[in-house]
Amino acid sequence: MNMLNLIKKLEKVWYLNIKGDRxxxxxxxxxxxxxxxxxxxxxxxxxxxxxxxxxxGDHVDITYGVQILTHEGGIWCARGIDEKYxxxxxxxxxxxxxxxMIGVHSLIMPGVHIGNNVIIAGHSVVTKDIPDGTxxxxxxxxxxxxxxxxxxxxxxxxxxxxKNMSQAEKRRYLEKIHPEWF
Numbered sequence: 163m164n165m166l167n168l169i170k171k172l173e174k175v176w177y178l179n180i181k182g183d184r185x186x187x188x189x190x191x192x193x194x195x196x197x198x199x200x201x202x203x204x205x206x207x208x209x210x211x212x213x214x215x216x217x218x219g220d221h222v223d224i225t226y227g228v229q230i231l232t233h234e235g236g237i238w239c240a241r242g243i244d245e246k247y248x249x250x251x252x253x254x255x256x257x258x259x260x261x262x263m264i265g266v267h268s269l270i271m272p273g274v275h276i277g278n279n280v281i282i283a284g285h286s287v288v289t290k291d292i293p294d295g296t297x298x299x300x301x302x303x304x305x306x307x308x309x310x311x312x313x314x315x316x317x318x319x320x321x322x323x324x325k326n327m328s329q330a331e332k333r334r335y336l337e338k339i340h341p342e343w344f
Contacts, residue, residue: 196220219260227267
């Protein structure tokens, strides 16, 4: 292992394991990230090989296992068909607006623009732009609702104040108010 690779590995350990700053590490790798965001997985896995082509707005939740692609992997096949592609690559930036939640293990394809106030359900594959105020799901991701309808539904659900509790504290709290769940 050369010295540069060792330094990069130590930086990753510092940011992710010691400092606990996934956002800072993603920014160090070149991604543009707004304020009040969270990344629940490894930023290198989330932002791929060209993190500098990803722009993330404010209050964005990139959950575990999300991958954001900024290059056309299919060019591999083109290289096998036509010699002119042997040394070529194809890139497109990805833009994510403000107040967005990207569900677990979702895949964002190159060139996609995600608007503001968007929810992307887990395991979705986003191949096209998503307009403001849209809830999408599926493979490929398609609109299933609006953010307004989602918020109306939230008004009908039981919500509990557990956001900053540990897992053990949440369990005790939920056991107390819903013993039938346990």
